[in-house]
Amino acid sequence: MKIHKLQILSFCVVLTLFFSCQGTSDKRIIKLGHGLxxxxPVHEAMLFLAEKVAEKSGGKMVVKIYPNQQLxxxxxxxxxxxIGSLGMTKVSSxxxxxxxxTMQVFGMPYLFRDDAxxxxxxxxxxxxxxxxDPQKFLLRGLCYYDSGKRSFYTKTKPVETPADLAGLKIRVMESNTASNMVKALGGSPTPVSYGELYTALQQGIVDGAENNAPSLYTSxxxxxxxxxxxxEHTALPDVMIxxxxxxxxxxxxxxxxxxxAADESAIYEYKIWAEATEHALSEMQKAGVIISYPDKEPFRxxxxxxxxxxxxQQPEIYKIVEQIRAVK
Structure with a gap:
């Protein structure tokens, strides 16, 4: 992003909502913006977090939530x-x-053996x-939210083997690891903002994308x-920062x-995430979506x-991979 664009956006946010941690009285107000x-279900977890903050502080501390890329x-x-113009956000790892x-380790495909x-x-x-780790970049992680496992969804044909990705433009997040994964599988990674993805799919800018079931459904x-x-190529957690x-x-x-409050909201989020996944798959099948479960071994x-x-190329990140693999 160009610095002048960021400055303009920051100035507008500050003028409209004032500073993240200020209040009109003795209340401590923190702005939480996100794109969902x-x-x-992750928005629901953030509402739960806000409720817990208000409850624990006796109303002395308030988390105000701004969804849908409002900010x-x-x-x-x-x-x-x-730069301190926003208090909190939920971000994909x-x-x-x-x-x-170091967060790129979570983007490595088939990193975890199972949910446990x-x-x-x-x-x-x-x-x-x-x-x-992100503290050195002025960001502090509070907790992880379950974001399920990411899989491919496409317009014209199912992805049953890596060969089916050949020639397909697949939307990826702004992540080198995600781009490298799609390339390794034979597809063409195409970064697109999540808010612009529906239109990009309609217009053929991309042929498909990859995400978890609740996100595919709610979007x-x-x-x-x-x-x-x-x-289920990746199991990327969301991070509340x-x-x-x-x-x-x-x-x-x-x-x-x-x-x-963040820790308690994470426990709540794991519960509602499982429910949301089951609901999303059921509703999409009713809507005519063909759901398949390809053999994972060729993808691995x-x-x-x-x-x-x-x-x-990055032995320090690979060391984290080895540590993760050693966890029982």
Missing amino acids: GITH GSERELVELLQ AALEGFAP HQLAVLEGEIGKKLLL KHYEVCKYYSID VSTKVWESLNEQEQQWLQD QAVESMYSDLKV
């Missing part, structure tokens, strides 16, 4: 956190890798350390893409309120070169 719709795209929101390089392994990593020392992308191939400038402006009690083999490249 209000029917998305900017995912990348713009993270940049606003860095894939998008966060552009700001905190992923949860053990996120709740253990590795996960806790990775949450705090209504299934109205355009009638094939959902559940290969707070601006370090805002975090450091809070006293110890306020920090504890916010951290405890196709992306194995990414680990070989990582070991040579």
Whole structure:
């Protein structure tokens, strides 16, 4: 993003909503912006977080939520956190890798053995350390939200093998790891903003995308893409982050309120995520979406070169991969 664009966006946000951690009285107000719709389960978890903050603080601390990219795209929101003009946002760990390089480890395909392994990593020392790594970039992770597993959805044919991706333009997030994965599988990675993706699919700018079931359903992308191939290539957690400038402006009690509320909202989010996934798959099938479960082994083999490249090119990230694989 050009710096003048960021300055203009930041100035508008500050004029409209004032500073992230200010209030009109003695209330502490923190703005939380994100790009998801209000029917998305992660938005529901953020509402839960806000309720818990108000409850724990006795109304002395308020989290105001602005969904649907009201305050900017995912990348713009993270940049606003860095300069302190926004308090909090939810960001995919894939998008966060552009700001905190160690986060790219989560984008490595087929990294986790199963759900239990992923949860053990996120709740253990590795996960806790990775949450705090972005502090040097003025961002602090509070908790992880379940974001399911990402799979391909396409307009004209299902993706049953990596060969089916040949010649297809697949939307990816602004993530080098995601782009490299699609390339390794034979597709053509095409970065598109999530808010612009529905139109991009309609107009043929991209032939498909990859995401979890609740996001495919709540975004209504299934109205355009009638094939959902559940290969579950990545299990990227979402990360709730707070601006370090805002975090450091809070006293110890306020920090504890916010951290405890985030932790409780993560437990709640895992529960409603599972329910949302089941509901999304059922409703999309009713709408005519063809859901398939291709053999994952050819996909795993196709992306194995990414680990070989990582070991040579980024040994510090590969070391984290080894640590994750060693978790029982």
